[in-house]
Amino acid sequence: MKKVLLLTAAVLISGSAMAQHEHFHVFRNDKQFNTFNNVQEITYQGSPSSGYDKMLVTDAKGNTTTIDIEAIDSVVIRSTGIPEFHVNLTDHPEWTELTGSKSDEHPAILRMDGNGMYDDLPEQEVIFRGRGNSTWNMKKKPYRFKMDKKTAVCGMKKAKSFALIANYIDCSLMRNTVALWLANYLEMPFANHCIPVKVYFNGICKG
Template sequence: MDKRIIGLISIIITFFLIVTVTTQIDNNSSASIDYFEGLHFSIGKGVNTQDIYCYYAEADDSNYLFLPAYASDIQVNISHLDCAYFTYQGTVYQQGDLFIDKRGKTNELIFYDKDGTILQQGNLKVYQSANIPCIDISTASGSMSHIYENKENKEEGMIKVLSETGDLLRYDNFSALHGRGNTSWESDKKGFELRFDNPVDMLGMKPANRFILLSNYYDSTYLRNKIGMDLGTSLLMGSTPQSQFVDLYINGNYAGLYQIMERIGLESNQTDVKSDYLLEIDYLERTVDKNYILLENKQPIVIKEWNNTLSDKELKQIESKISNSHQGAYGFNLFILVY
């Protein structure tokens, strides 16, 4: 066979091999892209704009979109350039379109390229809160990895507080966001402390430099702490911290229903504690290197903060008060008659 013909055949075979390999690489690249991660929805305009991403739940292999109470005009944003549009509930959506959804129903969402080839498909379920404000936090790094590594790690950033009707109540810098909690810090839904350089008014609470974002992870009702605090306020207990339920978003991701509250402390601009010390019930294994009182039932009471160093006599007085209160609460029999 002529060498030129053999050479031509070799070139053609090489060309088809290159095309085949390139196509496989392109297909594998598309398969490795999660187009749901590049899909987000914008609500509001100007400084009020809030960008929200989908949340993937492995348990039911579905994506969720959690919208704040005020959400109405919801704009579609598609980050991946090779995705031309998607279909959802029988409607075609492109970049910038207004998103219309029947809340609470699971529907299939399908991503397409410009030629109509399916890139990815999956379930999307949309939920929306009602009658509750929201807090939108953006960390300087755009990530929470540093904070999740250690609850003492801090990030600064920006905060937007929006009412249930979408009014911008606060748009400000915060000096630090860090983790808080003992057992709760080990949970999937973590609590945080928010710090400002100067006292700020937060949802009608007394101006303060520090606020707690309570996750209430171990209370499926989310009500125990709130009812306890509201009851304390009703009973005119002046040291009761004020609080408010909020939807919390961090870097565009829905973090869940939180309870933002005043931080109990002896510093200025915080809850007014009319004593020289704060006490906390804790576990014995956590009392290492801490000042604490051990009750007769072996329950440790940790002395967390005090204005001045407490003498042995003062420690004994505190122990006596706590022991008397404990005995008063558990020192009688309660008979319940069931008819």
């Protein structure tokens, strides 16, 4: 019965695990643990007549891990499908990070993948620069970009300029988001909106 229940759960999981940017964790009863990023395929060994006894998980790199169905205690899927900003400098495509002064402006091409949470932003020209004071000198830098016209980004009110806050000194990456969400919920005046996003700078993931 356990094997049937686990297989049923695994079949249901396989459909959702195919989604992009899933973290797939398998908790086992044999003192082992499996975690996968970007699961591409889940298949099973066995047959309908004799039963399925193994689950095969293939990740984005083509690596396949075989797990005994009987060894599975539980499976947890955590989605990280947050919006992704892709920024590519047109004057310095070779840079791996902004250098110089935070006020130096650079022409760039920006697009945003809403990952099903928000409307996508098609490729468009923007002005890209740094921001912040003490945070500008930290390893993970904050950015700002300016569009040609007011645009609604991530469901927020239309504007031309948006900030990409690094949150380098906040290990939880939640303080600004929670504080500003609470301020808006309480209808406090002058509270900004904050949406967690992932940023790619010249093809390099900055978190």
